[in-house]
Amino acid sequence: MIFGTEREVIPCVIGRKVQEMRQPRTLVGQWLLAGILDQRDLRDRLGKALNRGQRGWNNDEPAVVEAVCQIASRMLFPTGADGGQVAAFAIRMRELIPSRDPHASPAGQEETEAVIHAALEDAGGDLSRFRKSAVFQARGAVIAAACSKLGLTDEAITQMIVDGEQIALQRGWHPPLRNDEAR
Numbered sequence: 001m002i003f004g005t006e007r008e009v010i011p012c013v014i015g016r017k018v019q020e021m022r023q024p025r026t027l028v029g030q031w032l033l034a035g036i037l038d039q040r041d042l043r044d045r046l047g048k049a050l051n052r053g054q055r056g057w058n059n060d061e062p063a064v065v066e067a068v069c070q071i072a073s074r075m076l077f078p079t080g081a082d083g084g085q086v087a088a089f090a091i092r093m094r095e096l097i098p099s100r101d102p103h104a105s106p107a108g109q110e111e112t113e114a115v116i117h118a119a120l121e122d123a124g125g126d127l128s129r130f131r132k133s134a135v136f137q138a139r140g141a142v143i144a145a146a147c148s149k150l151g152l153t154d155e156a157i158t159q160m161i162v163d164g165e166q167i168a169l170q171r172g173w174h175p176p177l178r179n180d181e182a183r
Contacts, residue, residue, distance in 0.1 A: 024161045026175040028061035032068060033161050036144050037154060052176060062136050063173035066119075068164030069139040072146035073119035075160075083124060086116045093145040107138035115139050 024030050027049055034043035051058050077085065090112040097106040107115075111130050115138040118125030127135050147157050168175060 022162050023158065024165055025177055026061070026064055026165050027178045028064045028175050029161045029165045030178045032065060032140065032143065033158060035140065036147055036157055057132060060168075060173045060175040062132065062139075063168040063171065064161075064165050064175050065136060065139045065143070067167035067171070068161055069115060069143050070119040070167075071160050071164055072143045073116050075150055076146045077116075077120060080120055080122070081116070083113075086113050086122075086124075089145070089149075090116065093141060096145070096148075097141065107141045108134060111135060111138040112142060115142055 024033055027046060031043060031046040031050060034040075034046055050061055076089070081089075087109075090109055093112065094106040094109060097104050106112075108130075111134045114125055114127055114130065115135060116125075117123070118127050119139075119142070130138075147160075152160070165175070
């Protein structure tokens with residue numbers, strides 16, 4: 001089963017038999033997986049190595065998060081969603097974040113809704129008015145919330161991230177590959 005548009009096909013991991021369990025190949029993929037699976041120590045260690053351990057920003061790692069967010073959003077709303085459905089999901093998601101991690105501050109409502117609309121290629125998906133870091137945070141939160149709401153297994157989450165990495169690579173991005181010593 002796949003979801004997509006005329007321009008691009010996005011794989012769907014629900015119901016796919018995983019023949020050989022692959023792990024994310026990129027540092028950001030490993031970081032995202034650790035965050036979703038609530039492996040906080042590993043997530044924090046890997047987080048320090050994002051952007052090659054430098055301050056600032058690169059677009060290669062966020063491209064993986066964007067692709068995974070597109071997959072997750074399309075799994076969550078396979079036939080699309082109207083503004084009310086997206087807003088309700090974003091509100092509920094933002095309410096649940098503090099109960100899961102009291103130290104986390106949820107992504108903004110507007111950013112979260114815009115990220116979902118962008119992932120679904122809806123008109124409300126203009127992300128240009130938001131900081132890149134806010135979009136990155138909102139995408140990560142949407143991915144985690146979608147995994148929870150859909151009840152995805154660890155294997156399905158892992159496969160979704162591997163698929164997202166592949167999409168980012170196919171789009172021409174070059175996220176750094178993982179360093180197995182960071183694990």
